[in-house]
Amino acid sequence: MNSYRTVTLACNNDVIRTCKVVIRSGKTGSICHISRGVASLLTRAHASVPRREEPPPVSDSDKRPNLRAIDLARKIRQEKQKGHATGGGSDAAVLNPSVPVSQLQKRVIELRQFTQQLQNVHPNVLAKHLHRGLILPHPELAVVNKPYGVSVQDGSSNKNNISDVLPILAKMMDGIRAGSQLHVCLGLDKEATGTLLLARTEEALDHVQNLHKNHQVERKYWVVAVGVPVPSEGVIDIPVIERKVTGAQPHFKMGLSPVYRVSDGGEGVTKVRANRQAQGAVTQYRVLDSSNGCSLVELQPITGVKHQLRVHMAYALGSPILGDHKYSHWTKLAPQKLPDGVLRRLGLEQSKARYLPLHLHARQLTLPEFKGQSDITVSCPLPKYFTSTLRRLQIPIPDE
Template sequence: MKEVSQIAVSADEDGIRLDRWFKRHFPMLTHGRLEKLLRTGQVRVDGARAKANARLDQGQIVRVPPLGEDAEKPAPRAERAISDKDAAFVRSLVIHKDKSIIVLNKPSGLAVQGGTKTERHLDGMLDALTFDAAERPRLVHRLDRDTSGVLVLARAAKAAAALARAFKQKDARKIYWALVVGVPTPRQGTIDLALTKQGGPRAERVFAADKDDEDARNAVTHFSTVATASYKLAWLALMPLTGRTHQIRAHAAAIGTPIVGDGKYGGVNAHPGGEIARRLHLHARSIDIAHPDGGRFFIEAELPPHMKASWKLLGFDERDAENAFEGLDE
């Protein structure tokens, strides 16, 4: 590309950020170089200056100056070798699919993304979920490795941008089910407790924050006790109003009812013993969110096997959670 180009934003790119649009079209262009081109007005949108975080609309024209051969080279394609077994496995998790989104019921124990010691993860299997789309689906939110349940994927950039806005604007109602040790008092209420990470940005645990902690992040969770097994165990429905790392786990422990199987936040008290599995009993049961194509979208995910076994053992009826938050202001 030796001359200025005028590139139209496609329908598939409606709502995407300008810097991410460049990442898609010119993946070898560094962010620093892009920022310089924006500051000097060499990159424009519909003839006007723009910032890297500007959202693009379908049909807008992006002015792209000559970038040089290196910046215009396509990024080397990462080879993702997915075994037939893993491909069949990840497809078995699909509980909904339409032209814009895919919803999985993520099992407990499967990491969403890779890490230093995590080689098998959901992100590494997404190529098996392309189906009839032009690209692999995109992650728009996360679940902890040991948390099961509803996980929404976007099938295109436009859908990803719409879902990201819904999460950012708190236009998504997520309900979690948990089995906890003890019974909260009161049995229904709101946990408003700021959280902070200790040990740097990659810290894997959060703590209740001091008032003067500059790194503290506001965290709010509604909770409601659906059923109890004597005073030893309780089934809680939880609705996070914010999306902090380990928020539900830390909040449940903070009110004296750690989630069963959560040794990180409940210590030895999180393992009641007997026939209750020593696995995390936290499940993303449902989500109600604005669908990228319009209207509302609601879906539920079945409990994982270890939680189903506990519910059966304790005599809990899933229908009892239908009006768990009735009378609680959102």
């Protein structure tokens, strides 16, 4: 039942109006309903009374912690890594702690990240890295330890290459001396590592190139081969030619162009007409050691044809270089197919074999009697991923 009560409203001790208020009884207490006129009057009366000042409300932006520039950069980098991990990027680019990976996979992932950093960093950073890998400080020559995955010349517009940073490297070597310059004498493949010979004068460049044309520059490479070449040492003298491979993925590869073929009866060989576009290619090889289905092979190219060592190892000896995904197959472009025993030794699944880097290292370089001086011989240490692979395969490293 409703009851009515008369209430007098006052402000500052002055009676304003006498109103009738309806009070309804509830189960838990009484609720007072005031008409609209009374509510507005109460509001005006309450506003006129001095109020204690309250602190201003705190906005969401004031609640956020102050981020330094380095914190913000780290946060953006982590978000990008999460995007690569979930958005279709290479699963080798980011280490996912929830997915167990082998030690070799971790090393390959780190190598890929390091390679990408060198390709995309500021040219000064790449030049500093090359300067730290300087091996031969010579008045007219220099040898640097070429890193894996960086092109020597003709890099794309958004990728670093060594030729573009040579002016910076020259200034690091000679200070601010005017006229400092460096020239690439003998190039290396993008995926190869090791001794990269540079000339500090044009005269030295011409001299080295003449020595190279006359086959007087001795270069030795170390490779990890899948299989063991038979015989254990010899000379491969088979011309090489670039051919187009047709199929689902048409592409070009360097291939063999032999001048002899096995006769139909199999009792001998028959000489065939040489292709005019084929280039003579000669490689000396020697097996240094072998174990668990793989071998460490020393290669000495007599000629300098494109991809000569890779083609001779894969198609002439039948022992492709570990990590050579291009020349492990002829009819297709696919990751290198590895034997089960090799995969177990490497701690790797076949689906992850595409992350293996090319195990091709320019180990040693010899120049004969350079400008009246004695022979110059320079050796370059093996990269970490190369030595790690040898340890897993239980192939000892020769003491040289």
